[in-house]
Amino acid sequence: MDCHRCTDATTRRSCRPSEIEILLYFFVNYTSLQGLDIPSRIRNYYQLVTSQAIKVLTSIPCCLYTSVSPSRGPAVLVTGGLGYVGSHVCLELLKRGYTILIIDDLRNSFSNTVQNIGLAFETSGFGEYKTAIQNMNHIPIDYGDTQALNQALVGYGRYFLIVGAIHLAASKSVAESLKNPRKYYENNVSKMERFLTALGSLGIRNVIFSSSATVYGCLPPETALKPLKEDLVPVFRSLRQLGGMLGGLTPYGISKILGEGLVARFVERDKQRNGVVFRLFNPVGCDPSGHLKDDPKDKKCRGGVMQMIMKSVRRDQVFEVYGTGLGGRGDKSCIRDFVHVADIARGIAMGLEACVYKGYRDRERLKVYNLASGGGISVKQLVRKVGLESRVAVRVRECSKREGDIAVSVGDNGKIECQLGWVPERSIEAVCKDFCHAYNLQKDRGDLN
Structure with missing residues (x-):
């Protein structure tokens, strides 16, 4: 067979x-x-x-699928697949020969991202645009709408064997979560609980969850000054287990910790289930083709730090750098572990395949990994590197520390390197080059000061 x-x-x-x-x-x-x-x-x-x-x-409900065409392969469900990280994950899965079922309600993304993924696939030399489009199926529903989700997956289940689900959909602004914590509980926790229940009823056994480095915000400041290891913050099954560690967490961070616990309980309910929790540090950059970008529809989200730098370059605006609250250490800007989004996508795909093809041989059915470079640079250093690549002198204004910001956040990637063989392949210089190419920022506008 x-x-x-x-x-x-x-x-x-x-x-x-x-x-x-x-x-x-x-x-x-x-x-x-x-x-x-x-x-x-x-x-x-x-x-x-x-x-x-x-x-x-x-x-087992919905397990009797029709034969899967060898040319298309098994299908993977991806929530939030048209977002920034999600689109790069879909591209990586296409390169590995998967058919993809994309759940994305377009609340914070655009439908033409499907075409952009196809263009990136063709540009990368892995196949034709037509092949990519044929192997992607966009389902424009809310992943928390259980009825719509069941109807869609039962229908697609007649044609594809869904080998796993990659859950990326979430509200993700730390600042917004402080203003509207209820939204983050509903979108990131309540909906996720319903989603996992639906997956279980449909016999989908492998779940990959995109968590965040913000879960380490519960640690004492002195602990966070060193590369963070996964066991510093275990997967908590309930808020009660967290105890007094909630103090340093934002509502966004709390929602991610609760999401990790939901995955743990999902796996525990069935011995044939597997799960991987990825704690993403700071995804940056773009696919080298330039077709995939961080382009949120909701302008309140503002995007990540690279989006803010891009706006400063294009509009010749001052870039605001927030302090660390650590006095005179370093250049007084926050230190972050920046990872090329294509490396992030590759790690997530490797986690999925570890579940699908190795999970049944491993007693530890829930894995937790940092997706981190293992080194950090300051925000000011990142601004300078983008300036060098774009040939634009970005003006900087120093501001006081923001609520919810962590001074230093660098992840230890030893565990994922040992167990999955994942290491970041793209440097911070490659991040800046791909980013400036995608946004057409490489202009000759005079010498840098």
Whole structure:
């Protein structure tokens, strides 16, 4: 029985099908054996397997899918797939041969991002634009709308075997969460709980969750001055377990901690489920093709630090740098661990494949990884590097520390390197180059001061 996505004999031998895939294979192919002269012992075995297959497949909702075309491969569900990180994740999945079901209600994204992903795929040399478009299916619904989600996935389940879900959809502004914490609880926690319940009822067993480095905000300031390891903040199953650690967290950070706990409980309810929690540090840059950008529809979100730098370059505005509250240390601006968004996407795809193809061999069915470079630079240094690449002298104004800001946030990536083999491949200089290319900021506007 060949794996859906393996093409050569060596790869096929190393890719083990699941129990359900084996049962389904015999169930589907049993009718073709009827006319052959097969010993009764073998025929009885096939009949037994058929009986077992019927029991297994009818006991799991929506598990009896039609055959998946080997040319398309298995399908992956991606929420928030038309957002900044999501679009890069979809591009990475296309490069790996997956069909993608994108759940995105377009509240903070644009429908033409589907076409932009296709253009980026073609530009990268992995295949034609038409192939990319055929392998993406955009479902414009709210991921928290259980009825719409069930209807959509039951329908697509007739044509694709959904091997896992990558959950990226969320409200993500720290500043906004301080003003409207209820929105962040509803969008990031309540909806996620309903979403995971729906996945469980549909038999989808592998979940990848995009958490955030903001969960480390609960640590004492002196702890955060060193590269942060995953075990400093374990996955909490409830707020009660957090105890007095909530003090340094923003509503956004709390919503991410609660989201991690929801994934943990999802995995615990079924021994065949697997999960990966990725704590993203600071995704920056753009795909080298220039077709994918950080372009939120909701202007209140303002985008990340690179968006703010871009606006300063284009409009010749002063860029505001917020202080650390650490007195005279460094250049008085916050230190962050910036990671190229393409490296982030690659790590998320590797986490998915670890679940799908290795999860059944691993006793620890929930993994937590930092997606971090392991080193940090200050915001002022980042501004200067963008200025050098764009040939624009960006003027800077120093401001006082913002509420909710962490002075230093650098992640330790030793665990993910050891277990998944992931290391960042793109430097901060590559980040700035790709960013300036995507936004057409590389202009000759005089020498830098």
